[in-house]
Amino acid sequence: xxxxxxxxxxxxxxxxxxxxxxxxxxxxxxxxxxxxxxxxxxxxxxxxxxxxxxxxxxxxxxxxxxxxxxxxxxxxxxxxxxxxxxxxxxxxxxxxxxxxxxxxxxxxxxxxxxxxxxxxxxxxxxxxxxxxxxxxxxxxxxxxxxxxxxxxxxxxxxxxxxxxxxxxxxxxxxxxxxxxxxxxxxxxxxxxxxxxxxxxxxxxxxxxxxxxxxxxxxxxxxxxxxxxxxxxxxxxxxxxxxxxxxxxxxxxxxxxxxxxxxxxxxxxxxxxxxxxxxxxxxxxxxxxxxxxxxxxxxxxxxxxxxxxxxxxxxxxxxxxxxxxxxxxxxxxxxxxxxxxxxxxxxxxxxxxxxxxxxxxxxxxxxxxxxxxx
Amino acid sequence: xxxxxxxxxxxxxxxxxxxxxxxxxxxxxxxxxxxxxxxxxxxxxxxxxxxxxxxxxxxxxxxxxxxxxxxxxxxxxxxxxxxxxxxxxxxxxxxxxxxxxxxxxxxxxxxxxxxxxxxxxxxxxxxxxxxxxxxxxxxxxxxxxxxxxxxxxxxxxxxxxxxxxxxxxxxxxxxxxxxxxxxxxxxxxxxxxxxxxxxxxxxxxxxxxxxxxxxxxxxxxxxxxxxxxxxxxxxxxxxxxxxxxxxxxxxxxxxxxxxxxxxxxxxxxxxxxxxxxxxxxxxxxxxxxxxxxxxxxxxxxxxxxxxxxxxxxxxxxxxxxxxxxxxxxxxxxxxxxxxxxxxxxxxxxxx
Numbered sequence: 001x002x003x004x005x006x007x008x009x010x011x012x013x014x015x016x017x018x019x020x021x022x023x024x025x026x027x028x029x030x031x032x033x034x035x036x037x038x039x040x041x042x043x044x045x046x047x048x049x050x051x052x053x054x055x056x057x058x059x060x061x062x063x064x065x066x067x068x069x070x071x072x073x074x075x076x077x078x079x080x081x082x083x084x085x086x087x088x089x090x091x092x093x094x095x096x097x098x099x100x101x102x103x104x105x106x107x108x109x110x111x112x113x114x115x116x117x118x119x120x121x122x123x124x125x126x127x128x129x130x131x132x133x134x135x136x137x138x139x140x141x142x143x144x145x146x147x148x149x150x151x152x153x154x155x156x157x158x159x160x161x162x163x164x165x166x167x168x169x170x171x172x173x174x175x176x177x178x179x180x181x182x183x184x185x186x187x188x189x190x191x192x193x194x195x196x197x198x199x200x201x202x203x204x205x206x207x208x209x210x211x212x213x214x215x216x217x218x219x220x221x222x223x224x225x226x227x228x229x230x231x232x233x234x235x236x237x238x239x240x241x242x243x244x245x246x247x248x249x250x251x252x253x254x255x256x257x258x259x260x261x262x263x264x265x266x267x268x269x270x271x272x273x274x275x276x277x278x279x280x281x282x283x284x285x286x287x288x289x290x291x292x293x294x295x296x297x298x299x300x301x302x303x304x305x306x307x308x309x310x311x312x313x314x315x316x317x318x319x320x321x322x323x324x325x326x327x328x329x330x331x332x333x334x335x336x337x338x339x340x341x342x343x344x345x346x347x348x349x350x351x352x353x354x355x356x357x358x359x360x361x362x363x364x365x366x367x368x369x370x371x372x373x
Numbered sequence: 374x375x376x377x378x379x380x381x382x383x384x385x386x387x388x389x390x391x392x393x394x395x396x397x398x399x400x401x402x403x404x405x406x407x408x409x410x411x412x413x414x415x416x417x418x419x420x421x422x423x424x425x426x427x428x429x430x431x432x433x434x435x436x437x438x439x440x441x442x443x444x445x446x447x448x449x450x451x452x453x454x455x456x457x458x459x460x461x462x463x464x465x466x467x468x469x470x471x472x473x474x475x476x477x478x479x480x481x482x483x484x485x486x487x488x489x490x491x492x493x494x495x496x497x498x499x500x501x502x503x504x505x506x507x508x509x510x511x512x513x514x515x516x517x518x519x520x521x522x523x524x525x526x527x528x529x530x531x532x533x534x535x536x537x538x539x540x541x542x543x544x545x546x547x548x549x550x551x552x553x554x555x556x557x558x559x560x561x562x563x564x565x566x567x568x569x570x571x572x573x574x575x576x577x578x579x580x581x582x583x584x585x586x587x588x589x590x591x592x593x594x595x596x597x598x599x600x601x602x603x604x605x606x607x608x609x610x611x612x613x614x615x616x617x618x619x620x621x622x623x624x625x626x627x628x629x630x631x632x633x634x635x636x637x638x639x640x641x642x643x644x645x646x647x648x649x650x651x652x653x654x655x656x657x658x659x660x661x662x663x664x665x666x667x668x669x670x671x672x673x674x675x676x677x678x679x680x681x682x683x684x685x686x687x688x689x690x691x692x693x694x695x696x697x698x699x700x701x702x703x704x705x706x707x708x709x710x711x712x713x714x715x716x717x718x719x720x721x722x723x724x
Contacts, residue, residue, distance in 0.1 A: 051686070086685045092647040093637050094682065097436055101686045104426055104433070117552070118639055122566075126432075177551045178539055208535050208643055 040131055040143065042288030043108050048081035050074060050109045050282060051102035053089040053116070055236070056211035062236035062255040063210065066272050067113045067135075073275030074282050081282075088211075095119035103127045109285050111135070111278070115179075120144070131290050133281070136181060138360070145292035147277060149303035151181070151254075152188040152358050154270045154324075156333050157305050158232070158252045159192020161267055161312060161320040162200075165250055166193070166230040169200040172223030174233030174240050176210045178371050182234055184361040185270075186368045189232050189252075191333055192323065194367065203228060204370030213239035224249050230267070241265055250311070257306050266309035273302055296359060300328060334358060339366040376719045385712035397708030398673075401701040408696070409689065419687055423680040431565065437675055438567035439637055443468070444671040445574040446629025447653025448660065449581065450501075454622040455662035456585060457615055458598040459512065463523025464626040465650025466530035467501035471630025473534050474500035476641035479556040480542065489558045494631055501627015502620045504530060509619040513612050519619070527650065535643040542641065552642035560636035570632030577625070581664035594618060626650065652678075659705055677701055 052071050056064040064087065075083050084105065086098050089112075096119045102110050103123060107130060112120050114135030124132040124144045137146035162171055171193060175182045186202050193200040203226060205219040220231055220240030224247045231240050232252040238261040244251035245262030252267045259266035277297060284290040297303055305324065308317040327333065336347035341364040347353055353361075364372045385393070406416035427433045447464040454461035461467075475493040482489055508522035539551040560568040585591035597604040597611045604611050629649065634641055656674050660666030681694040 057691075084686055084688065086682075088691050090644055090647065091642065092644040093439065093633070094647060097440070097679065097682045098686065100432060100436060101426060101683055104430065105686055118555070178543065179551055206539065208539070 039289050039291045040108075040129065040285065043286050045078050045286055046080040048078070048109075048282075048286060049105065049107045050081060050083050050111075051105075051107040052083070052085040052111045052113065053095070053098055053102070054085060054087050054113055055089060057087045058085075060211060060236045061238065061258050063113065063272075064236060066255050067111070067274055070274035070278040074278050077279045078282060078286070081286075089116070091116070091119070093119065096122050099123040100126075103130055109133070109282065112137075114148075131281075131285050131292070140292050140294055143292060145281075145294060147274075147295045147297070148359070149272055149297045150299055150355070150358075151270050151272075151303050152184045152334070152361075153299040153327050154303060154305040155185050155188035155232075156192040156327070157320050157324045158268050158270070159189035160196055160323045161192075161308070161316050162189065162230050162232065162250070162252060163193030163196040164316045164319060165267065165312065166197070166200065168227055168229050169193075169197050170226070170228045171200060171202045172220070172226070172228030172231045173202050173204040173368075173370075174216050174219045174223070174231065174235055175204050175206045175371065176234055177208060178206060180359065180361050182206075183364060183371060184358055185232070185234055186371065187361060187365045188334070190365060190367050191338075192320075195323070195333070196319070200367065202232075202368045204368060206370065210234075211236045213237050216240050217243050220244065220251075221247075238262070253306075259306075259309055263309070264311050267312055268308055269306040271304055271306045277302060296355065299324075340364060341366055341368055341372045377716055378719050379714045380717050382713050382715060385709070390709065390712040393708035393712035394705060397704035398701060400708075401697075401704035404704075405697040405700055409693070412689075412693070414687070414689070419684060419689075422687060423683050426683045427676055427679050433679075435565040435567050437672075437679055438564070438571050440679055441671055441675040442567070442571045442574055442637070443629050443633050443647070443649040444652055444656055444674050445578060445667060446570075446632065447626055447649045448656030448667040448671045448674075449574070449578055449653075449664060450622045450626035450629070451653045451657035452660060452662040452664060452667050453581065453618060453625060455657055456598050457594050457618045458601070459615065459619050459622070460520050461505065461523050461619065461622045461626070462520055462654065463505060463508065463526050463623070463650070464629075464653045465646050465648070466523070466527035467504045467623045467626035468630040468633070468646045468650045469527075469530040469534045470500040470504045471497035471627030472634035472641055472645050473530070473537065473630070474627070475631040475635050476542070476553055476556060479558045479635065480553060486558055490560070490635075493558065493635060494628065497627045497631030498624040499627070501630065502624040504627070505619055505623030509616055509623075512619070513616050531643070531646070534641060534645065538642045544640070552640040555639050556635055556641075558635065559639065560632055568632065568636035570629075570636045573632070574629075575668065578664045578668050585664065590614075626653070655702060659702075659709070661709070673705075 054064040054067060058064050058068040071083050071085060089095050089098050095116050099110060099120055100123050109131045111133045120134055124141055128143050132144040134144060134146050136148045140146055173186050186204055190200060190202045203223060205222060207215040207219050209215060216235045216239040220243035223231060230250040231244050233240055234254050238258045241251045241253055241262040244265035249265060250267050251262060251265045253269035255272055257269060332352045334353040336351040337345055337349040338347035340346045409416050409419060427437055447468060450464045451461050475497040478493045478496045482492060504526060505523060508519045511517035511522055512519045538553055542553040543551050544554040560570055563569045563572055593609045594614055597609055597614050601611050634645055638645060652674060656667055656670045659670035677698050681698055684694050
């Protein structure tokens with residue numbers, strides 16, 4: 001696999017050790033130490049402008065909604081500063097225009113959700129006094145940090161429940177793009193399912209969008225037509241949950257508790273909460289302590305499985321939660337032997353994948369179809 | 374008995390057309406201002422912010438130049454087709470293919486920049502022309518409407534770009550929107566972040582204006598467009614001209630794609646065309662298919678789009694911004710059409 005930058009495993013271990021300190025994440029960079037000569041200067045609260053660029057609409061009840069809750073948490077914690085945001089920032093040169101506009105409006109911090117890559121770096125390079133954040137990013141700069149969540153652990157936990165709930169053992173996945181989040185999500189989910197049903201498989205359909213309810217619904221329908229009776233995915237909205245509800249299937253969701261769109265189909269969700277993280281980062285910037293870091297919020301502190309759905313039997317929930325407890329106490333399910341979709345052994349027996357490898361996962365395990373070409 | 378009636382003129386008087394355009398833009402801004410005021414914003418502050426952000430700083434002007442460039446290419450592509458009465462709705466697709474070909478050359482052809490760069494430009498233009506070849510031949514020989522054929526090929530081109538950017542050409546470094554690796558060869562910068570695609574576009578608009586206004590070829594194109602029957606009768610090779618012009622149109626759109634991928638974005642990815650192809654239709658229509666007019670209408674469009682981005686950061690939702698943009702275009706179109714009419718007094722005819 002290709003690692004763009006080797007992450008230090010120690011950084012992640014430190015992060016685990018720091019878990020007790022809430023969101024005081026390690027100062028030892030996960031990817032590389034902060035290169036900034038020093039922290040960015042302090043900003044008075046009443047002058048501060050904090051900007052967010054969102055991938056979708058805030059009303060999506062998903063990813064963007066969750067980040068906007070984080071923005072509101074910042075506004076509540078610091079009522080005198082000004083927060084601004086733009087919804088549905090496209091992945092085109094328009095993204096650079098929007099981020100540059102934030103800078104010209106005097107933003108002191110810019111959060112990009114997520115993965116705007118070069119469109120963001122071009123702006124960050126020309127605005128050294130502004131603190132940038134790229135969610136799910138991998139290329140830190142002097143004034144750009146990255147942050148994400150260890151979603152693979154709750155994905156594994158919900159995968160255990162999925163393996164127990166699915167009658168056919170055929171799980172479906174509505175994917176956005178073949179990117180690491182999708183690889184780690186599908187792989188972790190299937191490993192969870194296979195821990196209870198060794199013959200389970202995951203079939204994937206890529207729809208080239210994070211927010212396209214119509215395409216997501218079509219993909220969900222196609223997966224159920226192919227025999228899948230439980231859907232997972234990484235969509236910012238609830239379309240495939242509604243499909244599952246209509247077709248009598250089950251669904252695991254992402255971002256938020258959206259069971260009201262399919263109360264019978266709803267199994268759980270990979271819920272995220274960036275509020276505390278955002279408040280802490282803003283506090284550092286205002287206090288003149290901010291330097292870029294690479295943070296991945298661990299399970300239980302920014303990402304977790306949601307409360308189980310009403311149709312999940314208590315014994316299924318208990319078995320999945322047992323896996324969750326094991327992970328929280330330090331066990332990793334991502335231990336070899338792990339084969340890729342072509343049957344090659346990628347992780348040798350007894351070897352445990354590092355958090356770096358999990359974060360950058362770019363190959364499918366055996367049993368996941370539709371991602372590797 | 375006296376009456377009044379409207380008479381439509383075949384072409385608008387320039388002064389009247391300009392006046393109509395100015396009035397319509399002002400009216401549209403007025404309506405937009407009223408709507409935003411009703412929504413609780415201060416329209417004058419918003420307007421001042423748009424103007425100062427767009428023109429008040431060098432960054433703003435550079436940004437505008439970057440946004441303007443692809444709009445000129447796609448606008449010219451559509452305008453060229455319109456000269457001979459062909460609606461190239463497929464500039465979006467040809468733009469994507471141009472970007473695709475340029476990226477392919479940049480990623481897989483080794484060699485010095487002076488060799489690879491012209492190859493990219495040539496390959497992209499050729500790709501754009503190839504993408505419109507089938508609709509062109511279908512229109513020229515079987516009279517199949519190019520409206521539908523060029524439009525449908527847009528989706529094929531878009532999916533092709535998505536396929537290579539998320540599949541065989543994928544850069545596995547973890548971008549949410551899967552992209553290719555950064556192209557090793559770029560269009561050199563011309564002024565700040567504005568690359569050479571911009572002066573080339575302006576030069577091309579001028580060259581086309583000269584070609585259409587001063588050459589026999591341009592004259593024949595115009596005749597073929599406005600009255601194919603008469604043109605054929607006069608011995609003008611209408612079919613050959615149609616094929617040439619449509620291929621030219623595709624090549625120009627393809628060139629726009631080359632400049633965007635190698636000058637502005639740097640990587641091939643699904644959203645590369647950013648609707649420039651469709652916006653080009655509006656640019657060309659507003660310019661009444663005049664190449665130099667395209668420069669002006671592309672600038673108007675760029676200011677509107679850039680203004681839209683600025684308005685979004687001021688807390689207006691995407692939908693409000695789209696509505697304002699649509700209003701300006703609607704009023705401009707109405708104003709353009711109205712400029713074609715004059716009011717004349719009539720005397721009732723005796724039966």
